[in-house]
Amino acid sequence: MGNTASAAAIRRDVAELIRPPRRIRASQAAGEVMKVVGGDGTVRDWNADATPYMVEPLDCMGSRRYDAVIFVGPARTGKTNALVDGYVAYKIDCDPGDGLIIQISEDKAREFSKKRIDRMLQHSPRLIPRLSPRGHDNNVHDKTFRAGNYLGIKWPSKNVMASSDYQFVLITDFDRLDDDVDGEGDPFTLASKRTQTFGSTGMTLAESSPGREITDPDWQQPADAPHMAPPTTGILDLFNQGDRRRWYWQCPERACRRWFQPIRDHFQLSSRRVCCPHCGTEVDPKAKRGLNLNGRWVPEGCELTLEGELIGTPRQTRIASFWMEGPAAAFQSWVSLAEKLERAEETFEQTGSQETLKTVINTDWGRPYQHRRGDVQRSSARLMDRAEQVERRTVPHGVRFLTAGVDVQGGKNRRFVVQVHGWGPNRETWVVDRFNIKEDRGPDNDQPPRQINPATQPEDWDLLTRDVLQRSYRLGDGSGRRMPIACVAVDTGGEGDGEESVTSQAYEWFRRLRKDGLQSRAYLVKGGSGKTDSRVRRTWPDNTGRKTRRSKARGDVPLYILGTDLLKDVIAGMMDRDHPGAGYMHLPSWLGRWWYDELTYEVRDPATGKWSKPGKRPNEAFDLCVYNLALFILLKGEVIDWSAPPIWANDWDTNALIFDPNESEQDRAAPKWKESPAPSKRRRRVAKPRI
16 A cells, blocks of 8 residues: 555656646736735635736746846835745746745745745645655755755855856845845846846846935936936846836826826825826725726836827836835825825924834835935035034023033044033034043142043043033023033943953943942943944943953943934934024034034945045044934933923923032022922923933
8 A cells, every 4th residue: 555655656746747837827827826824814815906016027027028027116015925925836836947035034034934935835725735745855944846846945145146046036125135145246146147047937036115225316307217216226226227117097087097107296195195197186095996907017118098008119128127106005005105104204303313204215105215415515614604603611592401422532642522512402402512631630630631541541431420420511691500411421432452441441430430329321332333223222231251352341331332324314414404493403603613524524325324434534523413412312302392391401490400509508409490380281201310
C-alpha cells in the first residue's frame, strides 16, 4: 500500500513538472484561485471589482511586453494584495517559475510570509496542493512547490539580491528601502539584474506610496508632460522612467462627461468631495465605486474621448508605470482624507514639525512631499535686517520662562558654549543671551584664571551649576525683578574616551545634581545618528556589560536622543517667519554677524532631509537653538493651555519663578501666585520645573 501511495505521489509530481502554462490574464487567474484572508480570519475570493484600478497593472505583470511594472499609490488601495499576493497566486497556478519577494526588513519578511503567503496558500484549494509536501522544502522564508519552482520571502541585502536568478522579483514599500544595498547599488537595478536571464518572461515589480521629498522646490509641470512626477528619488523616479499612466474618472454630469484625474488638486477640503475641473461638479462619495469601475488608465501622450476611446501615442518603454492618488483609493473615505490632512496642518502650526504632514501626504494622499520653506531664502543678512533693538541680556516682554542650551567644544579652545532662550505662548521664542565659559575665576570672579578641560576635570562641570543653572536675568520692565533659567540641556558628545571623556564627566555631573536635588532641571542630550521619527526620545544607557566601555554609563542617568534633522526643520521654519506671533524667533541686534553666520551655515539636502555643514565653519548657534527647542518640547510647552498656564509659565506678576532680589528671604519664599483667584477653567496638569 505504501509503494502504491509513493508511486501515485511520484506521478503527481511528474505531472506538475510537465504541466504546460495556462495562458490566461493574471487578474483572471487571481480571481479564480486566490483567497484573501482578513485580519479577523474571514476568507473571501479576491474580487477585481473591489479594486478595479489593479486589473491593468496586474495584467501587465503577466505580459511579455514589459520587463517591469511600477505602481505608486497611497495606503488602503489594495496594491500589495493584488500585485504581490495576486501575482504569486497566478505564477503558482498558471506559470510556475522561481520568484523572490523583497520586504523592508527580516522581521517584515517573516510577518508577510506568515500573515499573507501562508494564509493565502492554506485557504486556497487550488494552491495548497501545489505546495511541496516535504517538510524540509518549506519554512518561513523559503517555499518550494511540486513543479520545482521556488519562492523566497526575503529582505534587501547583498547576499539576497546578488548571484541568484529569478523569473520574477517583487519589491514592496520601495521608498522605505535604502537607496544603496550594502554598497552594491539601488534595489530596483539589482532586482532587474536577477530577472534579466529570463528575457521577456522576466518581471520586476516595485510598489510603494511616495516617501521621498521633492528635490527641486521650484519645479513646474511641463506643458508637454502632464503626467510627469516631480523630481524625487525612489518610486516616482522609476515611474517617470515608464509610460506614466494616471487613473482617470469620467465626469458623471451629463452635460460634461469629460475625463479627469481624482487627485488632490481636484479635491475640495471644505465639502470633502472631488470636483470635476472642467465643469465644477462635485462628486457624491457614493459614486466613487461606480467611477472606479468605469475608470481608465491613461499613459503619457494619450487622452480619452467622451466615448472612452484612447487616442494618442504612448511613450515607448518596457516599463509599465502607474500612479494614483488618495481620493480614488477603495478603502479610504474622503472624510477621513480631509480630516487627516487638517489635523496634520494643525500639528504643523502648533509644533513646526513637518513629519506628520509628510506622512499624511505620502501614505494617505499618495503624493510626494515638498518641504515647506519660507518665502525668502534663509541668510544671515536677511535675519540681521529683521533683528530687534533690545537691551542686552534682558528678558523681553512676552517671555514666560527661560531655557539654556550648552554645547561642549574641545581642542585648543576648550569651552562651554551657552545660549539662553526665552519662551512665550505657542512656541514664540526670544534669544536672550549667548556666552562662553572658557576659564574659572572663582565664585566671586577674583581668582587667577584656570583653563577648563571638560573631558578630564569634573570641577569644570560644576561651573554649569553655578554659572548656568543658578543664573537669572533682569526683566525688561525696569522693576528690577529677575527670571531664573528653568532648565538646561547639555550635549554629551565630545572628546576623550573612557573615564576621561566628555560623556563620562556629563554623567558624573548629573549624579552630583541628583544629590543636590537639581536633577529635574538638567537634561543630557545627544544627536541621533540615523533617521528617526522621534524629535526627542529618552533612553537609559548602560554599558556595564561591555569590555570596551567608552563612557561610564550605568543605566542610572537619562540621556535624551534628539532627532536633530526634524528639530532643525522646525528651527528653520521659525526663522523663516516674517511676523511676530506663534512660532516666531525674535533675534537681538546686539549679537554680531558671526552669530548670524553660525545660525545659517548649515544646509539641508532635499533628497534626504538631512542637515550638514558644507565646510568647517562653526554652527553652534543653530545647534543650541535645537537644544533649547528640545527643552521646550520636554516641558510640554506645545500642549500648554495658555489661558490657564502652569504657575511657572504665568505672566510676570503671577509667575512663580520671578523674584525681586531686594525682597527679604521671607517675602521671596511666599507663594504670591496663590493670592490670585483660581481660574474657573480647570488647568491642564503640566510638570513644574523645580528651582
